[in-house]
Amino acid sequence: MRILWRIIAGFFKWTWRLLNFVREFILNLFLILIILLGVGIYFAVQSKPVETPAKGALLVDLSGSVVDKPAVNNKVRQWGRELLGSSSHRLQENSLFDLVDTLRAAKDDKNITGLVLSLNDFTGTDQASLQYIGKALREFRDAGKPIYAIGDSFNQPQYYLASYANKIYLSPQGSVDLHGFATNTLYYKSLLDKLKVTTNIFRVGTYKSAVEPMIRDDMSPAARDADSRWVGALWNNYLNTVSANRQLTPEQLFPGAAGMLAGLQQAGGDTAQYALKNKLVDVLASRVAADDEMVKVFGWDKQKKDFNSISIGDYTPKPKPDNNDAQIAVIFANGAIVDGEGQPGDVGGDTAADQIRDARLDPKVKAIVLRVNSPGGSVSASEVIRAELAATKAAGKPIVVSMGGMAASGGYWISTPANYIIASPSTLTGSIGIFGVINTYQDTLGQFGVHTDGVATSPLADIAVTKALPTEFSQMMQMNIENGYRTFLGLVATSRNKTPEQIDQIAQGHVWIGSDAKNNGLVDQLGDFDDAVKKAAELAKLPKWQLNWFVDQPSLTDMLFSQMNASVHAMLPAVAQAYLPAPVADVASKLRSQADLFNNLNDPQNRYAICLTCGEVK
Numbered sequence: 001m002r003i004l005w006r007i008i009a010g011f012f013k014w015t016w017r018l019l020n021f022v023r024e025f026i027l028n029l030f031l032i033l034i035i036l037l038g039v040g041i042y043f044a045v046q047s048k049p050v051e052t053p054a055k056g057a058l059l060v061d062l063s064g065s066v067v068d069k070p071a072v073n074n075k076v077r078q079w080g081r082e083l084l085g086s087s088s089h090r091l092q093e094n095s096l097f098d099l100v101d102t103l104r105a106a107k108d109d110k111n112i113t114g115l116v117l118s119l120n121d122f123t124g125t126d127q128a129s130l131q132y133i134g135k136a137l138r139e140f141r142d143a144g145k146p147i148y149a150i151g152d153s154f155n156q157p158q159y160y161l162a163s164y165a166n167k168i169y170l171s172p173q174g175s176v177d178l179h180g181f182a183t184n185t186l187y188y189k190s191l192l193d194k195l196k197v198t199t200n201i202f203r204v205g206t207y208k209s210a211v212e213p214m215i216r217d218d219m220s221p222a223a224r225d226a227d228s229r230w231v232g233a234l235w236n237n238y239l240n241t242v243s244a245n246r247q248l249t250p251e252q253l254f255p256g257a258a259g260m261l262a263g264l265q266q267a268g269g270d271t272a273q274y275a276l277k278n279k280l281v282d283v284l285a286s287r288v289a290a291d292d293e294m295v296k297v298f299g300w301d302k303q304k305k306d307f308n309s310i311s312i313g314d315y316t317p318k319p320k321p322d323n324n325d326a327q328i329a330v331i332f333a334n335g336a337i338v339d340g341e342g343q344p345g346d347v348g349g350d351t352a353a354d355q356i357r358d359a360r361l362d363p364k365v366k367a368i369v370l371r372v373n374s375p376g377g378s379v380s381a382s383e384v385i386r387a388e389l390a391a392t393k394a395a396g397k398p399i400v401v402s403m404g405g406m407a408a409s410g411g412y413w414i415s416t417p418a419n420y421i422i423a424s425p426s427t428l429t430g431s432i433g434i435f436g437v438i439n440t441y442q443d444t445l446g447q448f449g450v451h452t453d454g455v456a457t458s459p460l461a462d463i464a465v466t467k468a469l470p471t472e473f474s475q476m477m478q479m480n481i482e483n484g485y486r487t488f489l490g491l492v493a494t495s496r497n498k499t500p501e502q503i504d505q506i507a508q509g510h511v512w513i514g515s516d517a518k519n520n521g522l523v524d525q526l527g528d529f530d531d532a533v534k535k536a537a538e539l540a541k542l543p544k545w546q547l548n549w550f551v552d553q554p555s556l557t558d559m560l561f562s563q564m565n566a567s568v569h570a571m572l573p574a575v576a577q578a579y580l581p582a583p584v585a586d587v588a589s590k591l592r593s594q595a596d597l598f599n600n601l602n603d604p605q606n607r608y609a610i611c612l613t614c615g616e617v618k
């Protein structure tokens with residue numbers, strides 16, 4: 001019997017060793033492949049030749065979204081898709097400022113005779129960014145070069161950009177999906193109650209609705225009233241811009257749900273005919289027919305077997321010469337504000353402060369433009385950034401804040417040291433308020449028969465997620481939150497030359513759209529990034545300048561892991577979500593995004609200044 005067990009044990013032993021060998025062999029091959037891929041990508045980035053376009057169109061075939069600061073190197077992700085064969089066009093991030101610079105370079109390029117917008121894979125961006133891109137498109141068109149938009153269908157952000165075209169082509173089976181804006185937040189108080197999770201909330205501000213998902217199952221009347229105001233203002237800005245581009249009235253562009261229903265009934269339910277009849281588009285044409293029209297305009301490229309064009313991803317403007325002029329530093333605060341080093345998509349308090357300090361100590365840098373596109377986050381991290389900006393201002397270097405789509409809560413906190421604040425009319429800002437959240441699980445564990453007990457030298461030492469919070473700690477926490485709110489009011493009051501009482505009347509967590517923020521004195525001017533750069537030059541008294549973009553260049557290791565991450569994101573979500581009904585996948589995505597946000601927030605005192613609804617407009 002012992003011999004039999006030895007034989008059986010030996011068999012499994014050698015089988016296990018063989019499996020380990022195969023596993024390690026495959027992993028080593030995969031590692032070598034990744035290293036070779038990374039080295040190839042690295043050298044391709046370093047030695048990418050400048051494209052010299054032939055005469056023809058600039059094909060703006062945007063894929064994915066447009067952001068102020070892409071989380072990963074865009075070229076790396078593009079080459080990874082090509083090499084690995086993964087399809088992740090809609091996950092791609094494009095730099096807003098690279099896009100605008102490219103459009104402006106093409107405007108002055110004699111080889112670029114027009115522009116074609118191909119936006120089927122463009123997923124969108126915030127409205128402030130759309131306005132800035134639209135400004136560049138308008139400049140291109142005003143230079144006498146035509147713009148054509150071609151689409152199978154147009155969603156709202158796609159149509160916003162398409163409205164700048166001289167002529168819009170729509171597929172005969174397509175549509176222009178105008179429906180308005182809405183916010184949708186998941187509320188899960190009942191879920192927490194069923195799980196017997198105790199949510200301890202500490203907050204200041206009537207309109208500070210960031211904690212409502214944990215304490216309510218629906219939106220409070222105060223939050224509903226406040227959000228309705230700024231969502232409606234955003235929609236009016238959209239309608240006014242697009243209708244002006246199409247030479248229509250806002251009512252003609254969007255006659256409301258009842259008006260659209262009546263129009264569709266007259267068109268027999270044909271959405272493309274409805275769009276044509278109501279002058280939303282100019283021509284109904286298939287892809288083939290639209291391409292034939294572009295051939296007539298731009299000529300035929302025998303090699304590509306298409307109309308003469310160059311993709312915006314391949315078009316490389318001539319680099320601007322380094323003329324040793326004084327510099328204006330451009331520093332990004334893009335994403336939620338967290339303590340410590342920043343991760344892609346976040347604003348690390350230490351990372352941002354280090355960049356600001358470098359700019360302060362660099363004699364070539366004469367001014368700073370802080371580009372804020374953030375819903376806020378950690379109070380502690382926000383203060384680290386604010387203090388460094390204050391030191392820079394005290395050193396005599398002017399600071400101009402350029403607000404993007406969001407500069408709310410902590411995003412406004414870090415803006416307070418600025419000499420001048422410029423916001424887009426569609427910027428979401430304000431949300432001046434603070435909250436704290438601590439979940440405890442004593443009842444959750446109790447229902448499974450798990451309890452906790454012990455001794456402590458004081459109630460303040462006896463704090464654990466497995467116990468109810470001591471009364472003394474809760475009182476101290478609320479006092480700390482209220483003190484933080486008073487600090488916030490004081491910073492804003494000093495910055496805006498008002499009293500804390502005056503700021504309190506427009507604070508309380510209230511979100512304001514840029515135009516309302518200007519009327520309330522929270523910003524100095526309505527404008528865009530260009531206006532912020534001009535103002536910085538004016539304050540620093542610079543007749544000539546060049547921009548110094550404080551953007552980290554990816555190392556070989558960063559590029560390697562970025563590509564691996566991009567490939568995983570490209571392949572896994574589609575596979576996983578393919579087995580889920582669309583509503584379930586949507587809910588899962590929302591839960592994951594909210595969970596990721598709270599997991600990344602790491603304020604040591606659990607104090608947060610953040611607007612959760614500001615990024616949820618769709």
